[in-house]
Amino acid sequence: MFFHKNRLVRCVYSLPVLIVYFISFMNMVFLHKGYLDQNPQDDYAMIKCLIVYFATITGVIALTKTAITEPGEVPLQFDLLEESFKESLNTEDYGIERYHATVTYCRKCDRNRPVRAHHCILCNKCIMRMDHHCPWVGNCVGIYNYRTFVQLVLYAWISTSFVAGACGEILLREDGQTDNWNFAGFVVSWALFVMTAMLTVYHLWMICENSNTIELTFHKHYNLFNFGSLTNFQQIFGPPGLHYILPIEFSLNPEAGFIYPIKLENLKGETVYFTNKVLI
Ligand SMILES: [Zn+2]
Ligand SMILES: [Zn+2]
Numbered sequence: 001m002f003f004h005k006n007r008l009v010r011c012v013y014s015l016p017v018l019i020v021y022f023i024s025f026m027n028m029v030f031l032h033k034g035y036l037d038q039n040p041q042d043d044y045a046m047i048k049c050l051i052v053y054f055a056t057i058t059g060v061i062a063l064t065k066t067a068i069t070e071p072g073e074v075p076l077q078f079d080l081l082e083e084s085f086k087e088s089l090n091t092e093d094y095g096i097e098r099y100h101a102t103v104t105y106c107r108k109c110d111r112n113r114p115v116r117a118h119h120c121i122l123c124n125k126c127i128m129r130m131d132h133h134c135p136w137v138g139n140c141v142g143i144y145n146y147r148t149f150v151q152l153v154l155y156a157w158i159s160t161s162f163v164a165g166a167c168g169e170i171l172l173r174e175d176g177q178t179d180n181w182n183f184a185g186f187v188v189s190w191a192l193f194v195m196t197a198m199l200t201v202y203h204l205w206m207i208c209e210n211s212n213t214i215e216l217t218f219h220k221h222y223n224l225f226n227f228g229s230l231t232n233f234q235q236i237f238g239p240p241g242l243h244y245i246l247p248i249e250f251s252l253n254p255e256a257g258f259i260y261p262i263k264l265e266n267l268k269g270e271t272v273y274f275t276n277k278v279l280i
Contacts, residue, residue: 017067017138024060024156027163027189028052034185035166038177052162059155062148062247063137071142072128072257074113114258116225118214128257131212143257146212146236148247150203157196164189207233224262 031052036045106113106126118130120140127142134141134149141149167186171178206212210225210232219226226232235256237243243250 013135013138016135017063020063020136021060023188023192024056024063024159027056027159027192030167030181030185030189031163033181035163035170035182038170038179038182039166048162048166052159055155055159055162058246059152059159062152062155065148065247066134066137066141066145066152067139069139069145069148071140072117072130072144074109074111074117074126074128078114078258079112114260116215116260117257129212130214131206132214143236143252146207147243147250150200150207150236151245151247153196153199153203157193157200160189160193160196164193207236210235222266224264224266225260226266227261227263 031049036049039045042048103112104115104117105111106117106119108119108124109126113126114128116130117126117128119126120130120133122133123140127140129143129146131141131146131149133139137149137152139145164186167182167189170182171186206216208229209219209223210227211219211223238250238252241250242248
C-alpha cells in the first residue's frame with residue numbers, strides 16, 4: 001500500500017499505520033509521565049523501563065518490517081516454479097505417505113495460484129497463505145510477513161502489560177496521589193493490553209493449528225495441513241534461531257507458500273472431493 005501508484009490511496013492507507021507509531025510513542029510517554037515521574041524510588045523501575053523500551057522498540061521494528069515486506073504475491077512465473085518444486089520434492093521427509101495440494105485458480109486474476117493463496121480485494125492480487133489485510137500495518141499479512149506480524153502483537157502485548165501494571169500500581173496506592181497522565185496511561189494501556197493479548201493468543205493458536213483467519217471456517221471439521229504444533233510452527237518460523245523472537249532477516253524454504261504437505265489421516269472419516277490437482 002505504501003508503494004501504491006495513487007498518492008491519495010497511499011496517504012489514506014498510511015494513516016492507520018502512523019496512528020500505531022503514535023500509540024507506541026505514547027506508550028513510552030505514559031511510562032514516564034504516568035509512572036516514573038510519580039514513583040522515582042521504585043526498586044524495580046529500571047527493570048520495568050528496560051523491558052518496556054525493548055518491547056516497544058522491537059515491536060516498532062516488527063511493525064515496520066510487516067508494513068514494507070512483500071507479503072507473498074504469486075509470481076507471474078508461478079506455473080514454471082511449481083513444476084520445478086514438484087520435481088525436487090522428497091516424499092520421505094515426513095516419513096509418512098505424503099501428498100501435495102498445489103494449484104487453485106483465481107477468477108479475478110485469471111490465472112493459477114498455489115493452494116492457500118487468496119485474492120485480496122484491496123491489494124487486487126493473490127497473496128500466498130493470506131491471513132488478512134491489516135489496515136494497521138497498511139499491508140496484507142501473508143506467508144512472508146506473518147512471522148513479524150505475530151512478533152508485533154506479541155511485543156505490543158508485553159509492552160502494554162508492563163505500562164498498565166506500572167500505572168495501575170500508582171493508581172491503587174494508598175496515598176491517593178495520582179494525576180491525569182497516570183489515569184490516562186492506565187486506561188489506554190489496559191485497553192491495548194486486552195486487545196493485543198487476545199490477538200497474540202489467537203495467532204499463536206492459528207499457527208499451532210496450521211490454519212489462518214480466512215481458512216478457519218474451512219478447517220472446522222478437518223484440516224489436511226495440520227502436522228502437529230511444532231511442524232506447523234516451523235512452516236512459518238523456520239528452524240530454531242534468534243529470528244523466533246526478533247524481527248531479523250530470515251529466509252523461508254524456497255517452496256514455502258507454493259506447495260504444502262497434506263496429511264490424509266486428518267480426514268477422520270470425512271469424504272473430501274478435490275476439485276483441484278492433488279499430487280502424490
Ligand atoms: Zn487473484
Ligand atoms: Zn491486501
